[in-house]
Amino acid sequence: MKITVKDAETGNRINMEVEEDNTVEEIIEEAANYWKKNPGAYVIRLGKKILQAELTVEEANLQDGDIIELIPDPEGG
Amino acid sequence: MIKIDEEIRKKYKIQPPPQNIIFEYGKEDIEKYMQEKGFIIESVHSINCLEEKIETVLQEELDFYIKEEACEKILEHCHSMALKGKEAMGFLIGDVKYWEGLYSIVYDIATASLDASPVYVRFRREAFEEIFDKLDEISYEYVMVGWYHSHLGYSSFMSSIDLDTQKKYFNQPFHAALVVDPITREMKAFRLIENECREIPYAIFK
Secondary structure, three states: OEEEEEEOOOOOEEEEEOOOOOEHHHHHHHHHHHHOOOHHHEEEEEOOEEOOOOOEOOOOOOOOOOEEEEEEOOEEO | OOEEEEEEOOOOEEOOOOOOEEEEEOOEOHHHHHHHHOOOOOOOOOOOOOOOEEOOOEOOOOOEEEEHHHHHHHHHHHHHHHHOOOOOEEEEEEEEEEOOOEEEEEEEEEOOOEEEOOOOEEEOHHHHHHHHHHHHOOOOOOEEEEEEEEOOOOOOOEEHHHHHHHHHHOOOOOOEEEEEEOOOOEEEEEEEEOOEEEEEOOEEEO
């Protein structure tokens, strides 16, 4: 199936093909590597829910055409 | 197997920067602006912050604009959290446009419940859904053009932890960090330019 990963920091998007047994972590690693980001530094959202990295595409109930978004998790001091 | 088909890069609209400027940092006094809006704190206990202060110089070129309503939300949030003795934080939501160079505009903010102390702040993990709700209300192709947070009486500057956040997430030439101190009555903006932190001017528009 085809999904889109959006980078909230730039508005850029990646369209990608994934399979049902791919994990969210693998998807984010792929996108993060492409954008040269640290994959572990982000909260991943699908609509109003946080996606857990260990879930597969099937378990996360990702559907064809879904958009998942990388949200920063900043710290200030 | 995962296969990347294509990247669709955000297209920057060609448009002149906002014209209806009501405040320009560097030309006007931000303390007076904050005072007029009622977002300063007269007296609190002094807080000793041990964070390393990153020295910066002020860039001349104006390429960062904040809508008045967004600025008021930021100042109000920082003020209300300061009254509780805690730092505030949120995302700067807006867009990036082009007119004789890139510039960024803050139209709104997104924030949520915080794990905050007088010298530290981050979002509570379970609070991100509040941010998602806010993002879902936005009808245009938004960009997180930066973040804001507050300091409590130890002035407006980028600490080493702030700089880490800037380098990790907001390292593009249009990204900014706003640091508000309602006690010392300062609001400064910073940006990474060639991996170096610089203070930048900003304008508030109607």
